[in-house]
Amino acid sequence: MSTRHTIAVLVNDQPGVLQRVSGLFGRRGFNIESITVGQSEEPGLSRMVIVTIGDEQTLEQIEKQLYKLIDVIKVINLSISPMVGRELALIKVNAEPAERPEIMGVVETFRASVVDIGSRNLMVQVVGDTTKIDAMIELLKPYGIRELSRTGVTAMIRGNV
Amino acid sequence: MSAQTPEVRSTEQLREKWMKPEVITGSEILLRSLLLEGVECVFGYPGGAVLYIYDAMYGFEDFKHVLTRHEQGAIHAADGYARASGKVGVCIATSGPGATNLVTGIATAYMDSVPLVVITGNVATTLIGTDAFQEADITGITMPITKHSYLVRDVKDLPRVIHEAFHIASTGRKGPVLIDIPKDVSATLTLFEPSSNAVNLRGYNPRMVPNKLQLDKLVQAIEESERPMILAGGGVIYSGGHEALYEFVKKTEIPITTTLLGLGAFPSGHELWTGMPGMHGTYTSNMAIQKADLLINIGARFDDRVTGNLNGFAPHAKIVHIDIDPAEIGKNVPTDIPIVGDVKTVLEMLNPEVKRADRADEWRAWIKQSNAEVPFSYQDSETVLKPQWVIEMLNETTKGEAIVTTDVGQHQMWAAQYYKFNQPRSWITSGGLGTMGFGLPSAIGAQMAHPERLVISINGDGGMQMCSQELAICAINNIPVKIVIINNQVLGMVRQWQELIYDNRYSHINLEGSPDFVKLAEAYGVKGLRATNKEEARKAWAEALETPGPVVVEFVVSKGENVYPMVTQGSTIDQMLLGDA
Numbered sequence: 002m003s004t005r006h007t008i009a010v011l012v013n014d015q016p017g018v019l020q021r022v023s024g025l026f027g028r029r030g031f032n033i034e035s036i037t038v039g040q041s042e043e044p045g046l047s048r049m050v051i052v053t054i055g056d057e058q059t060l061e062q063i064e065k066q067l068y069k070l071i072d073v074i075k076v077i078n079l080s081i082s083p084m085v086g087r088e089l090a091l092i093k094v095n096a097e098p099a100e101r102p103e104i105m106g107v108v109e110t111f112r113a114s115v116v117d118i119g120s121r122n123l124m125v126q127v128v129g130d131t132t133k134i135d136a137m138i139e140l141l142k143p144y145g146i147r148e149l150s151r152t153g154v155t156a157m158i159r160g161n162v
Numbered sequence: 163m164s165a166q167t168p169e170v171r172s173t174e175q176l177r178e179k180w181m182k183p184e185v186i187t188g189s190e191i192l193l194r195s196l197l198l199e200g201v202e203c204v205f206g207y208p209g210g211a212v213l214y215i216y217d218a219m220y221g222f223e224d225f226k227h228v229l230t231r232h233e234q235g236a237i238h239a240a241d242g243y244a245r246a247s248g249k250v251g252v253c254i255a256t257s258g259p260g261a262t263n264l265v266t267g268i269a270t271a272y273m274d275s276v277p278l279v280v281i282t283g284n285v286a287t288t289l290i291g292t293d294a295f296q297e298a299d300i301t302g303i304t305m306p307i308t309k310h311s312y313l314v315r316d317v318k319d320l321p322r323v324i325h326e327a328f329h330i331a332s333t334g335r336k337g338p339v340l341i342d343i344p345k346d347v348s349a350t351l352t353l354f355e356p357s358s359n360a361v362n363l364r365g366y367n368p369r370m371v372p373n374k375l376q377l378d379k380l381v382q383a384i385e386e387s388e389r390p391m392i393l394a395g396g397g398v399i400y401s402g403g404h405e406a407l408y409e410f411v412k413k414t415e416i417p418i419t420t421t422l423l424g425l426g427a428f429p430s431g432h433e434l435w436t437g438m439p440g441m442h443g444t445y446t447s448n449m450a451i452q453k454a455d456l457l458i459n460i461g462a463r464f465d466d467r468v469t470g471n472l473n474g475f476a477p478h479a480k481i482v483h484i485d486i487d488p489a490e491i492g493k494n495v496p497t498d499i500p501i502v503g504d505v506k507t508v509l510e511m512l513n514p515e516v517k518r519a520d521r522a523d524e525w526r527a528w529i530k531q532s533n534a535e536v537p538f539s540y541q542d543s544e545t546v547l548k549p550q551w552v553i554e555m556l557n558e559t560t561k562g563e564a565i566v567t568t569d570v571g572q573h574q575m576w577a578a579q580y581y582k583f584n585q586p587r588s589w590i591t592s593g594g595l596g597t598m599g600f601g602l603p604s605a606i607g608a609q610m611a612h613p614e615r616l617v618i619s620i621n622g623d624g625g626m627q628m629c630s631q632e633l634a635i636c637a638i639n640n641i642p643v644k645i646v647i648i649n650n651q652v653l654g655m656v657r658q659w660q661e662l663i664y665d666n667r668y669s670h671i672n673l674e675g676s677p678d679f680v681k682l683a684e685a686y687g688v689k690g691l692r693a694t695n696k697e698e699a700r701k702a703w704a705e706a707l708e709t710p711g712p713v714v715v716e717f718v719v720s721k722g723e724n725v726y727p728m729v730t731q732g733s734t735i736d737q738m739l740l741g742d743a
Binding site: 017024028058061066 | 301302305306309310313330363364365366487488489492493
């Protein structure tokens with residue numbers, strides 16, 4: 002049964018390492034729903050967080066194939082543990098002055114924030130798990146979304162692990 | 163010059179000379195580092211981006227450089243050298259087209275887990291990314307077909323990179339590693355300090371020693387099994403585990419089939435050996451896998467040419483899979499007892515523990531009976547030469563002791579079926595990628611590795627024309643390879659599929675009008691012989707064997723011959739076309 006998995010991959014911060022990882026997913030037919038990369042706690046290492054959809058066997062292959070890359074240090078399936086997953090979205094939404102109070106209401110309810118105001122639109126910043134951002138987008142759609150940019154999920158296991 | 167590899171000059175004195183910290187160029191660092199890795203022979207082709215490297219090789223005699231006539235020839239030769247010797251093969255090419263000409267050879271080595279270090283030049287670091295003359299992103303192009311790759315931007319990294327590359331290529335599941343060296347890096351002077359022996363790669367720790375609990379499970383499973391079967395592959399040879407495998411079979415008395423790349427891992431004369439399995443494997447091997455209640459895969463990867471249709475493969479068997487690459491386990495076939503580790507290490511740990519499979523006497527009797535009743539067979543002829551007969555003749559006259567390389571196609575399958583190997587590293591063939599053009603250059607590499615042994619290169623008339631330019635190398639260096647061409651004037655394997663599966667629609671397979679191979683050989687200064695019947699064949703082959711240098715022997719064979727048995731795609735391996743013999 003295909004389910005969504007969030008995987009953290011600790012890699013050497015080397016040129017081409019993103020290409021190695023994304024290329025591996027591409028050529029073996031593994032799905033990438035989102036991928037984020039940035040510095041980790043250790044100098045010289047980056048952490049990628051990849052959200053993928055697949056069954057148990059596919060997930061096992063993804064982990065094993067990732068480990069075959071010399072620049073991959075560690076692969077952790079975050080979604081088997083209690084996990085905090087967050088992404089950030091910037092949403093530019095049509096907002097004539099008359100509609101603004103209504104939109105602000107939605108934004109406040111979601112504990113999102115307005116980070117820019119144009120004469121005919123607002124830029125909303127929302128942080129949360131994927132479902133929260135999906136919901137926010139749904140609610141803003143009726144006003145007319147002009148531009149949408151999502152970071153993809155970054156994630157971490159809760160507690161002392 | 164003779165085909166002998168240079169005498170071993172790795173004396174302490176020379177080593178000291180190479181190790182001496184000195185300010186030298188990147189090119190000289192490369193050469194010294196190769197020497198320190200024990201390299202005796204490299205195959206290459208110069209060009210603009212490697213001019214500094216070739217300049218450093220001017221008058222340089224500490225290792226031998228073989229100038230091929232095409233970069234593809236260079237890498238296949240390095241591949242043949244590696245497969246025959248067990249050492250890392252090395253080749254060098256220039257940037258752009260030189261590098262891209264290596265791609266097929268890199269993929270060939272990658273698919274068959276052959277240790278290579280592939281060195282390419284690139285344009286200067288200041289030009290990278292500008293579409294400069296002869297620029298190609300070769301690290302990017304080869305990422306899916308290398309075990310690892312480096313683009314060296316700082317000359318100070320070179321000693322470490324080269325040392326890591328040899329380590330990665332030759333350990334764990336072996337494979338090709340590419341080092342791309344921009345032109346300015348090869349020219350830059352720096353203080354050479356040899357890389358220390360320690361390799362610091364946090365993300366690379368191949369697991370050699372298996373989990374003991376898993377071994378216990380296998381020992382137990384063997385005791386309980388009534389129909390155990392071993393499927394042994396190239397991993398046995400690559401790990402040097404053939405003796406341990408022999409001991410394992412001797413103790414357990416479990417019947418064994420060896421895959422295409424596993425030929426030579428187990429002596430073919432043994433009564434429990436059933437031959438090769440799969441698409442063109444023996445009846446007994448395929449039936450045994452399908453009937454087995456325990457299938458012990460030792461260093462094979464359940465390739466689709468072995469398994470046939472996976473739904474219905476070994477339906478009654480508990481599956482054991484021993485492999486150094488954890489990603490192979492469970493990839494194609496669900497596995498009951500996974501054992502991750504080096505094949506030789508695993509077998510040496512198992513051997514003191516295992517006992518004879520006592521419940522399998524009936525099974526052994528059936529195996530032996532089936533082996534005797536359904537051997538490979540073909541309808542011989544006294545009027546036309548049959549390709550199978552030619553291979554049998556080669557086998558008989560050389561007692562199965564030659565190193566045999568092949569190209570790809572029907573002749574490859576007949577060679578696998580009718581040449582009887584008893585030693586590892588005697589059979590060199592492109593199994594995974596199925597690369598035409600591999601047969602001749604790989605034989606050159608094998609002969610460089612073993613100047614004293616008889617090397618036979620068996621080719622079809624198609625593949626022979628894909629790298630025939632390397633005949634020049636045989637002539638110039640007097641490399642005494644015996645080059646066999648099984649000429650049926652057609653792309654035989656394609657013809658076979660078109661006959662059997664595409665309703666006799668023979669589309670673009672006619673190779674009539676190919677060059678006169680005897681004259682082609684002579685044009686390069688190589689002796690050429692031709693045979694069209696058995697008498698001529700025996701005579702020509704005897705003459706070839708007596709000739710000290712390279713010889714091309716063309717056997718003109720019947721055109722419509724098919725390779726049997728055959729499992730057509732989509733069938734399970736017990737559904738074999740057995741042919742008309």
